Amino acid sequence: MTTKKNLTFNINGKNIKIEVEPRRTLLEVIRDDLQLTGTKEGCSNGNCGACTVIVDDLTVNTCCILALEVQGAKITTIEGFNDGTKLHPIQSSFIENGGLQCGICTPGLILSTHQLLQSNPNPSEHEIRYALAGNLCRCTGYDKIILSVQKVIENLN
Secondary structure, X not given: OOXXXXXXXXXXXXXXXXXXXXOOEHHHHHHHHOOOOOOOOOOOXXXXXXXXXXXXXXXXXXXXXXXXXXXXXXXXXXXXXXXXXXXXXXXXXXXXOOOOOOOOOHHHHHHHHHHHHHHOOOOOHHHHHHHOOOOOOOOOOOHHHHHHHHXXXXXXX
């Protein structure tokens, strides 16, 4: 029998207090307990980036960390990425430039793009590709993803 532990954190601006089994991943808590299904389960081993969220200003693969590791953290999922009334410019650029198809990788790519632009507002194509290397896409072939990032940079500058 596993004893549940108390976990408190902030997700998308909302303070959460929940009991979790120590073996549960952050991905399981986000999707199953909090019903925030924008965070996708892809590989379950940290290789695809579909489960990427922002934890305390760092992108993380939620399938690779235990929920208890985010005690006291500030987390942003794709559901909390915009203000709820309109799309973020990164989201709009992915739509306008065909940087998404099936949508499995899109939330992780958008959050990874955001973190890249926070640290480097004018990255080169090489820097974009490097920053997004942890996010696999099986549909687009990456050219339209890179174009989407480049177009949002043009529009923001």
